[in-house]
Amino acid sequence: MDKFIVSARKYRPQTFDTVVGQAHITTTLQNAIKNRQLAHAFLFCGPRGVGKTTCARILAKTINCENPTAEGEACNECPSCVAFNEGSSLNVFELDAASNNSVEDIRSLVEKVRFAPEPGKHKVYVIDEVHMLSSSAFNAFLKTLEEPPSYAIFILATTEKHKILPTILSRCQIFDFKRINSNDTVEHLNNIIAKEGIKAEKAALQVIARKSEGCMRDALSILDKIVSFTSGTVTYQNTLEHLNILDADYYFKLLDCMQQQDLAGAMLLYDDIDRKGFEGDLVLNGFSEFIRNLLVCKDEKVAGLLQVVESFKDKYITIGKNTPVAYLISALNILNEAEINFKGARNKRLHTELAIIKLTYLQQALELAAGGDGVGKKKVVEGASSVAFRKLAPQPQPQQRQEAVAPKQEVVNRKPEPPVQPTQAVYQQPSNEARLIIEDPAMEYISPDEEELNYINSMHSSPEPQPAYNQPNTTNRSAGAKLGTLESIRQKFANKSAHNTNPPIPMTNELLQQHWVDFTQKLKDNKNPAGQSFDMARLVITSPNSFEIVTNNNLEQKFIEGERRGLSEYIQTKFNNRTILFTIVVTDNPVAFVPVEKPLSTKDQYLKIVEQFPLVNELRMKLKLGID
Missing domain, CATH: 1.20.272.10 (Zinc Finger, Delta Prime; domain 3)
Incomplete structure (x- = not known):
């Protein structure tokens, strides 16, 4: 039974013209051989199984061929080609850098480079998987790779060019192999x-x-x-x-x-x-x-x-x-x-x-997203339409405001509108002039006091209570503004501001301190624990309408902060000024350092005695005594 050889080895290309899918590289190498322009170092890089090692072997055989063809191919008949095909060539060395990646392996290779070839013209060193060499091995190989003997040619092959040192890359001619297409x-x-x-x-x-x-x-x-x-x-x-x-x-x-x-x-x-x-x-x-x-x-x-x-x-x-x-x-x-x-x-x-x-x-x-029938579809707006406005009536004077109504802008809906009710606005076609739609407010606002009053009145007049929010009566607009309308709210706040006509009292240190003491006393009368923090605080006026409350620690600040609302209303009322503001500041009081007298040691006591009585020291020296 004959030994089976896999097709990848049996049909490995032996000449450049049999290499599949790498014409850009084989043509370059053939021209370099014909023109005698061979570099001293080549780097073949690319994916696995695309012919890097095969091309390296073909190049090594061709440059030592004794009778190359005109196309730059090996003859496969001379003694050098026959020896190469049989695997007995002495001028071609292959090194697997994956298993021989140490400095000693590279040094032994460098030692072999010194010997010239005997039967051929070149000695070719093929280093496969060169990216597996260690950094020390690369450094040991640099000098030889840069200036090798004239007969030495190095062919490096790798699948991971990015792992090779830049100093190695700069010394080689780089050939990038590509993937072989399906055809x-x-x-x-x-x-x-x-x-x-x-x-x-x-x-x-x-x-x-x-x-x-x-x-x-x-x-x-x-x-x-x-x-x-x-x-x-x-x-x-x-x-x-x-x-x-x-x-x-x-x-x-x-x-x-x-x-x-x-x-x-x-x-x-x-x-x-x-x-x-x-x-x-x-x-x-x-x-x-x-x-x-x-x-x-x-x-x-x-x-x-x-x-x-x-x-x-x-x-x-x-x-x-x-x-x-x-x-x-x-x-x-x-x-x-x-x-x-x-x-x-x-x-x-x-x-x-x-x-x-x-x-x-x-x-x-x-289909739903594109505008088909269904729930939740996206509606495409074909064209923009202008919003219809109604003319705005002249703004009434303050004495006529009770006859005005609250404006509200109408939102135009694209769907067909229902029949217009008496209380709704009538839509008009848009024209060149801008118009504003005015209609009665849909709901009225009633303050809590007015709501309670209405409820009490309704209990006497009708068994069913009236709601707090009523629809406006558009049929009797001339009767005046009803309770809860915008005009009544404006009049209410206007009356409050009219009553508050007293001028503000200027804030001084004496008045502020006096009001502060009064407020503190109220807290103490109510047995509020914040009263003690108010006693220890200090006041500093920073502007006519603001002052600072200086506290000694965070605890006092929290107590005063808890009474901020009541204090603010009290101070503003006393000065008749609603713009008065205050801030609470914490200052760290420095602790006074009290020196503590340290007890004297035996040696210090002796030195102190010697200062007063020098003869004691002379006596100690005559007796040859030491100091403990």
Whole structure:
């Protein structure tokens, strides 16, 4: 039994023209070889499985080829090419930086660079996954990478260019590899199955190419698995089954049920999908991609973004043109929100079914929002209309105000108006001049005293009490303003202001202190604990109509604050001035520091004695005594 070799290794490109989907890089390298303009360091970066290491090996083989072609390809016949293909070339070194990322590994590599190649012209060092090198290894490699020997060429390959130090990037020629598109992948797979004698449907190859997401190595691995699974026959259905992909027919049926608002059909269809083992997040993700493809089909300019099986393209285009854009965008929003919240949901099936229910009645919601029949619809105003006004009567003089009525502006309603009652205003068509609608107030305000008086009178005259708010009597306007009208309230306040004609009393320290003492005495007579705080407070006049109450602490401030209302009314009444204001200020009284005499220690007592009697110290020194 022959040893099986996977397609990714068996059909690895050996020349530049067999590299798939990277023509912009292979052409540049071929021209550099033909023109002898090779750099000393290259950096190949890009996604996985797109040919970075393959191109590095082809470049290493081609620059050592003894008989290169005119197109800059290796001949594959000279001793150097044969040795490279057999894996015995002494001029090509490959280092896996993922497992050899220490400083010692780079130093050993630098030591090998000093030796010139024996059979060839260049020594090529291919360092794969170079982003895995440590910072110390990068620093040890800098000098050699910047000024290598003339025969040394370094080719670095990585999938994460952002992790490489900028000092390394500046010393290399950078080549960015791109993802391989679906068409190139399908074409390459067709060539392989033709060589292997495998039967495969084009729709199946398109599904494989879309599943690989631009990675040729993944596409070849998937093809090998499906060939083993199907015994050499690759069909569309078994490819979907093996890759756990939901057929697009289910999405077409699901969309049809939703547009017809057939909730039962949609729920039964999802139950069938769930029985086949497809998780809810897979359904939501696949349906989102399906809606996206329908949205792409709406415009021919972006039709190239449609990545589906060719047999379904016409169906996508037909249904996409018949589906409103608003429905597709709203459906994408619902599916996106459901997919984001799927992980946090406890009942996954219920979460998915809730999204299906929303999508089923989405068309009805859009119709209501657009102005269709239904409750809670948004009403579109076609045109603005001017508000009708009635002419305003001349403002009466103060002696005639009892005959005036309270103005009220009428709000115009768009609905047909009911028949005009005698107490309602008559609407007129708008004209060029502005008019103001004047009508009697709908309700009258009655003060509490007047309400009590009316109630007592009504008890004597009628068994049923009259309401506090009465409708105005428009038939007898000339009789004068009734109680509770705006004019009566104005007259009431005018009478109060007429009685208060005494001039305000100037505020002085003596009068303020006297009124303060009187108010404090009232508090003490009522046994109010705030009286003591009032006694200890000090008054400072800051302006003719304001003064400050200075307290010693927060407790006194709270006591005085509790009597603010009564104190304010009392002071304003005494000075006959309603504009007098006061503020309460807290001042921290400094505490006097009283020095406390500290008792003297034994040593201090001795020093004090020595100051008075110096001979004591001489006696201590003669006796050779110490000081404790």
